[in-house]
Amino acid sequence: MAIAKLDVVVLDCPDPRKLAGFYAEVLGGTVEVQRDGDEEWVDLTVPDGQKLAFQAAPGYVPPKWPSPDASQQFHLDLTVEDLDAAEQAVLALGATVLDAEDRSRTWRVYADPVGHPFCLCAG
Template sequence: MSLITLGVVALDCPDPHALAGFYAGMLGWQVTGGDDEWVEVAGPDGRALAFQRVADYRPPQWPGQDVPQQLHLDFDVPRAKIDEAERAIVALGAKLVQHDDGKRDWRVYLDPAGHPFCLCLR
């Protein structure tokens, strides 16, 4: 067993509180505080995401590489609930940028700060 474990994944953004609210709403997690520079959301079993303010933030330009995505998050959704999940995250501020069109098992979205993420069918 390793002495090292994953702590938190942090996403750069212009407004940590707003982006934390988006992901907390999407996942049903809780915003656990923070300040103007760093905010975290906590989920079950100690899982967490963090959001840090970056001056002059430039969102990734997915799928182009002028401003590369550098990372993306995948979230699993039951196949029968994908449309319901999509409606919920779009209402929170996500933007659909690539539908699964029956050929893939995922849909690609941008969060309100422009980070790509996927809802993956399971």
């Protein structure tokens, strides 16, 4: 029997609303902002019900990819129908290419606008 159920993946970032907006454009869904005093928490609920959350992290330092000296911390795998079209769309939204040189692979690696790595994977 499981001890817990995964609720949400939380990404640290300098501007939670802005990063949630980026992922809302990529994944679809609804952004909801919650305030608790000075603290702000932003949830993105995607159409299938899964959630990503975003929290402000003062002094945020983006992960390095690839780096033998520093961990990438984690990455998201996002399934797409058309790699080339999805690549153009995420680049237009502010993503950057980390590793997309081998066009024969079924996946490519990018960074979101604040440096979190994610992969576009052919579905």
